[in-house]
Amino acid sequence: MAKKAYVDEDECIGCESCVEIxxxxxxxxxxxxxxxxxxxxxxxxxxxxxxxCPTECIHWAD
Ligand code: SF4
Known part of the structure; x- marks a missing residue:
């Protein structure tokens, strides 16, 4: 089963790095x-x- 990722939006600064990658x-x-x-x-x-991610706010879900 594929791993699921999520973004902790409180920590996201909208730098767009993840969107570009x-x-x-x-x-x-x-x-x-x-x-x-x-x-x-x-x-x-x-x-x-x-x-x-500069704020390390993207995580794998358990
Ligand atoms: S790389 Fe991290 S801080 Fe930048 S937009 Fe994506 S989640 Fe937000």
Missing amino acids: CPEAFELTDEMKAHVISEDCAEECIQEAIDT
Whole structure:
């Protein structure tokens, strides 16, 4: 089963890094907060977004 990711929106600063790295998986809201729109993206792609998020607010769900 694919791992699920989520964004802690309170910590997100809307830098768009995750959206640039993994546009199939992340989208910014009008409030400039990222959220996960699809889990179909490659796990490696989401992991790269996690590793490069400046506020470390993208996490894998348990
Ligand atoms: S990389 Fe992190 S801080 Fe930047 S938009 Fe994505 S979730 Fe928000």
